[in-house]
Amino acid sequence: xxxxxxxxxxxxxxxxxxxxxxxxxxxxxxxxxxxxxxxxxxxxxxxxxxxxxxxxxxxxxxxxxxxxxxxxxxxxxxxxxxxxxxxxxxxxxxxxxxxxxxxxxxxxxxxxxxxxxxxxxxxxxxxxxxxxxxxxxxxxxxxxxxxxxxxxxxxxxxxxxxxxxxxxxxxxxxxxxxxxxxxxxxxxxxxxxxxxxxxxxxxxxxxxxxxxxxxxxxxxxxxxxxxxxxxxxxxxxxxxxxxxxxxxxxxxxxxxxxxxxxxxxxxxxxxxxxxxxxxxxxxxxxxxxxxxxxxxxxxxxxxxxxxxxxxxxxxxxxxxxxxxxxxxxxxxxxxxxxxxxxxxxxxxxxxxxxxxxxxxxxxxxxxxxxxxxxxxxxxxxxx
Amino acid sequence: xxxxxxxxxxxxxxxxxxxxxxxxxxxxxxxxxxxxxxxxxxxxxxxxxxxxxxxxxxxxxxxxxxxxxxxxxxxxxxxxxxxxxxxxxxxxxxxxxxxxxxxxxxxxxxxxxxxxxxxxxxxxxxxxxxxxxxxxxxxxxxxxxxxxxxxxxxxxxxxxxxxxxxxxxxxxxxxxxxxxxxxxxxxxxxxxxxxxxxxxxxxxxxxxxxxxxxxxxxxxxxxxxxxxxxxxxxxxxxxxxxxxxxxxxxxxxxxxxxxxxxxxxxxxxxxxxxxxxxxxxxxxxxxxxxxxxxxxxxxxxxxxxxxxxxxxxxxxxxxxxxxxxxxxxxxxxxxxxxxxxxxxxxxxxxxxxxxxxxxxxxxxxxxxxxxxxxxxxxxxxxxxxxxxxxxxxxxxxxxxxxxxxxxxxxxxxxxxxxxxxxxxxxxxxxxxxxxxxxxxxxxxxxxxxxxxxxxxxxxxxxxxxxxxxxxxxxxxxxxxxxxxxxxxxxxxxxxxxxxxxxxxxxxxxxxxxxxxxxxxx
Numbered sequence: 001x002x003x004x005x006x007x008x009x010x011x012x013x014x015x016x017x018x019x020x021x022x023x024x025x026x027x028x029x030x031x032x033x034x035x036x037x038x039x040x041x042x043x044x045x046x047x048x049x050x051x052x053x054x055x056x057x058x059x060x061x062x063x064x065x066x067x068x069x070x071x072x073x074x075x076x077x078x079x080x081x082x083x084x085x086x087x088x089x090x091x092x093x094x095x096x097x098x099x100x101x102x103x104x105x106x107x108x109x110x111x112x113x114x115x116x117x118x119x120x121x122x123x124x125x126x127x128x129x130x131x132x133x134x135x136x137x138x139x140x141x142x143x144x145x146x147x148x149x150x151x152x153x154x155x156x157x158x159x160x161x162x163x164x165x166x167x168x169x170x171x172x173x174x175x176x177x178x179x180x181x182x183x184x185x186x187x188x189x190x191x192x193x194x195x196x197x198x199x200x201x202x203x204x205x206x207x208x209x210x211x212x213x214x215x216x217x218x219x220x221x222x223x224x225x226x227x228x229x230x231x232x233x234x235x236x237x238x239x240x241x242x243x244x245x246x247x248x249x250x251x252x253x254x255x256x257x258x259x260x261x262x263x264x265x266x267x268x269x270x271x272x273x274x275x276x277x278x279x280x281x282x283x284x285x286x287x288x289x290x291x292x293x294x295x296x297x298x299x300x301x302x303x304x305x306x307x308x309x310x311x312x313x314x315x316x317x318x319x320x321x322x323x324x325x326x327x328x329x330x331x332x333x334x335x336x337x338x339x340x341x342x343x344x345x346x347x348x349x350x351x352x353x354x355x356x357x358x359x360x361x362x363x364x365x366x367x368x369x370x371x372x373x374x375x376x377x378x379x380x381x382x383x
Numbered sequence: 384x385x386x387x388x389x390x391x392x393x394x395x396x397x398x399x400x401x402x403x404x405x406x407x408x409x410x411x412x413x414x415x416x417x418x419x420x421x422x423x424x425x426x427x428x429x430x431x432x433x434x435x436x437x438x439x440x441x442x443x444x445x446x447x448x449x450x451x452x453x454x455x456x457x458x459x460x461x462x463x464x465x466x467x468x469x470x471x472x473x474x475x476x477x478x479x480x481x482x483x484x485x486x487x488x489x490x491x492x493x494x495x496x497x498x499x500x501x502x503x504x505x506x507x508x509x510x511x512x513x514x515x516x517x518x519x520x521x522x523x524x525x526x527x528x529x530x531x532x533x534x535x536x537x538x539x540x541x542x543x544x545x546x547x548x549x550x551x552x553x554x555x556x557x558x559x560x561x562x563x564x565x566x567x568x569x570x571x572x573x574x575x576x577x578x579x580x581x582x583x584x585x586x587x588x589x590x591x592x593x594x595x596x597x598x599x600x601x602x603x604x605x606x607x608x609x610x611x612x613x614x615x616x617x618x619x620x621x622x623x624x625x626x627x628x629x630x631x632x633x634x635x636x637x638x639x640x641x642x643x644x645x646x647x648x649x650x651x652x653x654x655x656x657x658x659x660x661x662x663x664x665x666x667x668x669x670x671x672x673x674x675x676x677x678x679x680x681x682x683x684x685x686x687x688x689x690x691x692x693x694x695x696x697x698x699x700x701x702x703x704x705x706x707x708x709x710x711x712x713x714x715x716x717x718x719x720x721x722x723x724x725x726x727x728x729x730x731x732x733x734x735x736x737x738x739x740x741x742x743x744x745x746x747x748x749x750x751x752x753x754x755x756x757x758x759x760x761x762x763x764x765x766x767x768x769x770x771x772x773x774x775x776x777x778x779x780x781x782x783x784x785x786x787x788x789x790x791x792x793x794x795x796x797x798x799x800x801x802x803x804x805x806x807x808x809x810x811x812x813x814x815x816x817x818x819x820x821x822x823x824x825x826x827x828x829x830x831x832x833x834x835x836x837x838x839x840x841x842x843x844x845x846x847x848x849x850x851x852x853x854x855x856x857x858x859x860x861x862x863x864x865x866x867x868x869x870x871x872x873x874x875x876x877x878x879x880x881x882x883x884x885x886x887x888x889x890x891x892x893x894x895x896x897x898x899x900x901x902x903x904x
Contacts, residue, residue, distance in 0.1 A: 050542055052645040077541040078550075084542035086535030094557040103553075104543025146539075153543055 002063025009058035033204030051077035083150030083158040089142040091134035098130030124178040140175040245272035270370035394729040412755035419607035451513035459521025484667035485519035486884035488841030495674035521566035528562040534644035572745035617746035678874035711839040714779035719786035753848035786831040793827025
């Protein structure tokens, strides 16, 4: 178990630069998820850490030892003790499960069925799976065996490349839990590469967002979700309602009212980011909205978006809009509400969700983030 | 690695029926030969077998096959690994050069070596010529396998601490087993009945003895009786191979990412590897080509007259050869396609036996097979007797196994779901074949066609028996001239053959690279 450290790593395929100076520290015994869209350089970064691709510049250190240095040291993959779990597991079809697990062990230990059983149990599989053929296992079981195989020789670090892709939802959750448990039990340093936000946020102690070959933000999941570094990251890590707004003195005025800002220093014309789960819906027919206990003020009809009263604290006056569409997910529904020309996405519990065409009030709970508009943005003030 | 349908799926009757007909056609010469062998009664057959010291010759033949086949395997797999997995410079050119010996007619190579010196003939010469002419079969199949192998398998091995050799031994080689066995099977069977390669050698093999038997006594039954040995050997090899193969037909469980596997840097070993490849190409291609050029230079002086007279026959001979080759390629593909579809898409006893039966095309020496066909035609389908059509059919039958192997590799990469969805859109099986399978299998069809065309160009024995007397091919003209030691006169024919073959190799290899595109479809 060792710390992984990447220092200003750059890499290229031929002429095409793929990584432009990646700095990353994964502390010993923790899991960092690298989140990026396809083509962002995730796999390239993995291949540099593994040793299948040379770093052009910068250094990669595992446990304080330099394993790759641009123009200098390049330890071959087999000398790095960096375990690897490939996308679909890549179990050896010519070997049984037990032989797969023992594959990386020294010859004398490969017959040690107790050890193999231990490794299988570590990933939550019964020891008697050792005699099965790889193709007899389900997709999720194959990934677990691949993890057991990677962990068996006690690597200093394990890399997981989209290890849950192609699994259906319930299997995904189950396999994810088994993998987290195994990694924690083995106290392994791990890097997980994924394009799935929920996966990254739920699994990583830290999440590093990779965009166009550079890490734009590395932080704990809650920090990343609540205070993303920029608008792109905000949209990338979760659903977001983005509204134009005017920020000053710790508040922002937008179509949803006068809202408190997470970062009071932001000022000027901004993009305001509100998460759908922050938006509370209420009925306008005088009955109390399901989520608005305590509020009794009548909803305003759909009117001008300008907040009428002075900027109050968190409890800004609610706005009203008409439900445009409703997507049913079982426990909850996703609604699109037309608020004075802005389409606002909001979630509601399904048992008393409004219907299409209903008039609803919207208000926002909790502070929001905002990003000053960049020059060239259509919202930017004319200079 | 073929993605076959569920084992519960039974092959459609129509397809099985077509395959039975194909199998019957391919096996027909063997059946006819058996009848011929026993025509004179069992005792007569036994006498002719005893008289020809056949046991010794059988031993010779078996020894050549036993020694040459593993050599082919080692050369083919090693060359494939270095060209597909290492960073050796000039890989495209090397790949072409390494494949080229496959399509250079064996009798040309054989003569080139024989005229080089007597020291190269004999047992070692026979082993050498088989090994260095047939290794491209193993190379092609192994290289194709390496190209489609999931890169993650090797990457995982290296991340677990295995070096290049250990990764090869414990991961790559086991994955190559199906391709390797398939290639070795073709080599072993072909070596057993090879005649063309040994024509110029003073090494008595079983096939040569059969030819002698035929030419001396003109007794078809004697030759047929002797051929029974090769039929038995062929069946034995087929059984051994299917036992060896066992469960080596792995199901591919992860498709991985479609990207190039990281190549190994050879570093200081680069000159040694280049030297090895250079030696291989020199022995298998350079020396025969050198001899051809030498004969050419001779034609300018000593044998000028005979060379120039032979030149006026060069064009008609080329045309005949090319047309024969094209015809054989088309017929072979028509015969091979149903077999390949059956073998790739359906499992079970019947498909396996039918597909294996195609390999019985190797059970008879070409000459004996040709005689059997002529015999059958004269008795059963008189229209065919003495016609070019019979020759085309004979050559197609001879090379059907190669076409099946080439088609199988591509068909195996086509998702059955593509065909299923065509059926659900209202297309019948034949229209699905024509509009979905055939277009997707184009690289395989091209490879099969080019292979059969090249082999037909290089065929000698069958043409000698079945070619109508008024016609001549590049092969028969070369043979006629070289027999009278008019090497200079023979050289132009050989040169045209070799040039055509090299062009074909180029076409074959450019198609070969496209097989991957199908995988992504």
